[in-house]
Amino acid sequence: MKRAPMTAKGAGRLRGELDRLKSTERPRIIAAIAEARAHGDLKENAEYHAARELQGFIEGRINELEGALSFAEVIDISRLNTNGRIVFGATVDLVEEASGDEVTYQIVGDLEADIKQSLIAVNSPLARALIGKSEGDSFELQAPNGTRQYEILAVRYSV
Numbered sequence: 001m002k003r004a005p006m007t008a009k010g011a012g013r014l015r016g017e018l019d020r021l022k023s024t025e026r027p028r029i030i031a032a033i034a035e036a037r038a039h040g041d042l043k044e045n046a047e048y049h050a051a052r053e054l055q056g057f058i059e060g061r062i063n064e065l066e067g068a069l070s071f072a073e074v075i076d077i078s079r080l081n082t083n084g085r086i087v088f089g090a091t092v093d094l095v096e097e098a099s100g101d102e103v104t105y106q107i108v109g110d111l112e113a114d115i116k117q118s119l120i121a122v123n124s125p126l127a128r129a130l131i132g133k134s135e136g137d138s139f140e141l142q143a144p145n146g147t148r149q150y151e152i153l154a155v156r157y158s159v
Contacts, residue, residue, distance in 0.1 A: 003073040005088050005122060010112030011074045018065040021058055029055045068111050077157050086130045086155055088122055093153040097138070102153070107131070 006014075029051055036048035077089030086092060091106040105120045107130065113121035120127050129141050130152070138151045 003071055004068070004109055004111065006072040006074050006109035006112060007089055008074050008076055010108055010119075011069065011072055013112065014065055014069055018062065018069070021062050021065070025058050026055075026062070029058060072109070072111075084134050084155070086133050086152070088131075089157060090130075091156050091158055092130055093155075094150045095153055097149040097151055 032051040033048065033055065036045055036051050039045055039047065042048050075088060086107070088107055088109075091104065093102065093104050095102045103118070105118050105126070107122050107127045108119045110121045110123055113119050113124070122128075122131075126141060129139050133139060133152055135152050135155045138149060141148045141150060
């Protein structure tokens, strides 16, 4: 299986979620199942069925996180020698040339991407368009609502 790139910060967040699920959520659900079981007839016990369903979701997420972390290639972006080029882990300031809107994105692994936090997946169309470019370069991006022209204002590698 192919190793997926991940920033150290992203891997830390996923490990934190995994620890929380194992140490807090799993015991809480086990206790809820035991309590619901004590109420008697399991066939018509909604609390029991809800707790079992939640347990399935939590165990699935635990397996997903363990698998993702075991196949992750954690990349320390502070050690990259980029020669001014945009690579995985870069934080990039862009301006859309038509509207003048400025945006900032960091290129991260697929599992840690979160557009609300300005983290874009390395395999996204925008990240693929950025990789290899330098500060001051312009590029076109084919978006669902048409072609957009961007200029790269700044590139930095902060942990």
